[in-house]
Amino acid sequence: MSTVDLQIYNDKVVCGKHKKEVCSECNQSFIEINDLTRHLKSTNGQVPPPGAVLPLRSQQIAKMREDGNTHFRAQRHQEAIAAYTNAINIAFDRPLWEPSQLAREELAVLLCNRSAAYIARKEWVDAYVDAQGVIELKRPWSKGHFRLGKALIGMGRIAEAIEALNLGLMFDPEATEIQKALKEAETGLEAEEDE
Amino acid sequence: MGSVWLAITYIGGWILSMRIFGYFWKNRKLAINDAEPWFPENKPRALYISLLQQTEPEATDAQLRAALLRRAMEAVTRVLSMREDKQVLANLVKQGTVGDDIWTEFTVSEKELEYEIMAIVEEANTFKERWGQTILQTASEMVMHEKSKLLEKETKAKKEEEAHQKALDEQRKEHTRVQSEKNKEARIERERAKALQELLAEEDAAKKKASRPRSKKKSH
Structure with a gap:
């Protein structure tokens, strides 16, 4: 039966040799278990029942x-x-x-x-990354696609923006803000092609 | 006399073929035992057991519970992945695409997993009565929840990547700008040189023109 080389130090589970929470040398990470322990302490020794908040x-x-x-x-x-x-x-x-x-x-x-x-x-990169997070969490929500489209327009990636906005419209065809943004993106694209 | 030799060759031939068959059979058996276990080593389980064995200082109740929950999460993940794989693997075995050894390994792992779950339930009951009934449900919720937690790390990584990309883009733009400026300067330089040459040529021509009439005058 295999065991893990560990010890308890300052109320935390750490690796046995180097007393580290994340140890690249032992190829171990005890962060998950220490996080969970911290949360369990706040329940005063109760076992978390399913669905409790x-x-x-x-x-x-x-x-x-x-x-x-x-x-x-x-x-x-x-x-x-x-x-x-x-x-x-x-x-x-x-x-x-x-x-x-x-x-x-x-x-x-x-x-x-x-x-x-x-x-x-106008911090486009941050906006873009957050919008992608929204989509990952809640894909059928058109707002996420709208924000992504806006951020992409800001970054000058018009073609991608149009794609994102169209996808958003598929989830909510009546979203006026998306339609507006789409028009803006399309005129932007035309202007780009004219250049 | 000849019949004796015949008998000896006959028996010898049998023994030889048996040996050859046995040799290959043994190799095949070894190959079956070599089949990889279905899952890699169960780390959360090892962690829980190591925590239980800790002395000076002993692991706290919360730490043990956390470790047990982690162990239950691993079990839930494995159950889900086995449920997914089972149908596919059964079909493959039926078609003969996959050997029986893998199927054997699979069923062994399935049995092991069953025992593992029973062990987790029992362990949970030692912490609190009837926790065993809910621990797996809690663990499966935790598995789902952990997926959305991954987003935090992903977001950070993505931000760095995008920033890096942006920096590269700007570098490239800067580079092309510098390059185009250089080109422009070179062009201007070339044009200037050309203009100068033209000017010189014109001057030459003018001189010639100027000198020719004089020579004509002389000839007159």
Whole structure:
């Protein structure tokens, strides 16, 4: 029977030889187990029942999202990005045993909002990456494709933008903002071809 | 006398063919035992067992539970992947595309996995009564949830890659800009040289023109 060379150091599981959480020499990573231990401690020794959600985290995330939205509406995009980023970090830290569906929804909305804030600041690459995350989490949601299209237009990758926007329209044919963006992209493409 | 020799060759031939058959049979048996196990080593299980064996300091309850949950997650992943593979593999074996040894290995792993799950349920019950009934459900939720957690790392990697790409693009643009400027300068230089030459040629021509009338005058 094989065993792993490990020890417990400062309440953490680490590798036996070098006392490291992630050890490239032993080819081991104990991050997952230490993360899970940290989350389990917060349940006061209870076993997590299936489908249980601690309400505190959801409240925190909702509050930060609201903060971000307020900043965004007031055109303070930098602050909005900071608030969304905080909320995203908390959302990513959700205990693993909580329903994944909930986590996905939450993250998709947050990433989508942050992407919008990045677009407003013309930070195209960040907006693009966030939009791709939204699509990965929630593909049938047309908003993600819209943001991706916008970011791609900003980056000057018009052909790809049109593709993304068309895909978004397939999920929601009546989305006026996508239609508008598509027109903008198509005129951009024509201008490019004229050059 | 001849019949004795005949008998000896007969028996000798038999023994030889038996030996040859036995040799190949043994090799085949060895090959079957060499078939790779269906799954790689079960690391979370090894980790849990090692944690249980820890002394000074002993592993805390939360650590053991976390390790057990991880072990259950691995079991769930394996069950899902086996369920997917089973139909395909059965078809392949029926067609004869895949040898029986792989099928044997598969069924052995299936049995092992069954025992592993029973062991996990039992272990869970030692932590808390009736946790065994829910631990697998929790673990399967965790497996799904972990997939969306991967996004965090992916996002970071993607951002770096895109930034790198952008930097490269800019470098290239800068390079082409510099190049085109150089080309422009060279062209201007060439044009200047050409213009100069033309000018010189014109001057020459003018001189000749100027000198010719004089010579004509002289001839007059």
